Amino acid sequence: MLFAAATVILIIVFLTNDRFFAWAFERHHNILSWYIRPLFIIPIVIFAFKKSLAGIFASIFALFTSMFWFPAPEKASPWVLEFLAFEMDYLKGEWNLAKVLATIAVPVFFIMLLASAWQRKPVWLLGVIVGAAVLKSAWSVAFGGEAGFAVLAPAVVGLAICVGGLDFYFYKKKNTGKE
Secondary structure, eight states, X not given: OHHHHHHHHHHHHHHHOHHHHHHHHHHHTSHHHHHHGGGGHHHHHHHHHTTOHHHHHHHHHHHHHGGGSSOOOSSOOHHHHHHHHHHHHHHHSOOOHHHHHHHTHHHHHHHHHXXXXXXXXXXXXXXXXXHXXXXXXXXXXXXXXXXXXXXXXXXXXXXXHHHHHHHHHXXXXXXHOOO
């Protein structure tokens, strides 16, 4: 529960402390953070499969903090700069019903991901992971304009690694009988 509480506190501080928000986004300009974040889906799913709340919440905490693990880049691509400016405006701008509903998609994704893994429903799990990657990419392009295309390569690479990594895990588990 410590990691769950830490994640909630991190999100609150992120959204309410302008200095921390700016510091985190400077580091999020480093494209490595875009590639690493989807990889945390693998341990989240494995820990849900093992029914380990500590592992799930530690992995979710790592996913959220990975946004600022890397140093700010000396130079970022124009699409990255434009897309992150859009995301910053989105997060700090005026909230309306449409934005609230779109934002609810994040916890809904985690609930669906965890439920499909916890209940050992691999087809649902695959659908949730693929659906999230497609929806995140579509949202990025639809609302971020041309700069939203900056998300596509990390999304596709992350999706391929997640699906491949989980397929390997479940194949190995099936063939060895070990978790």
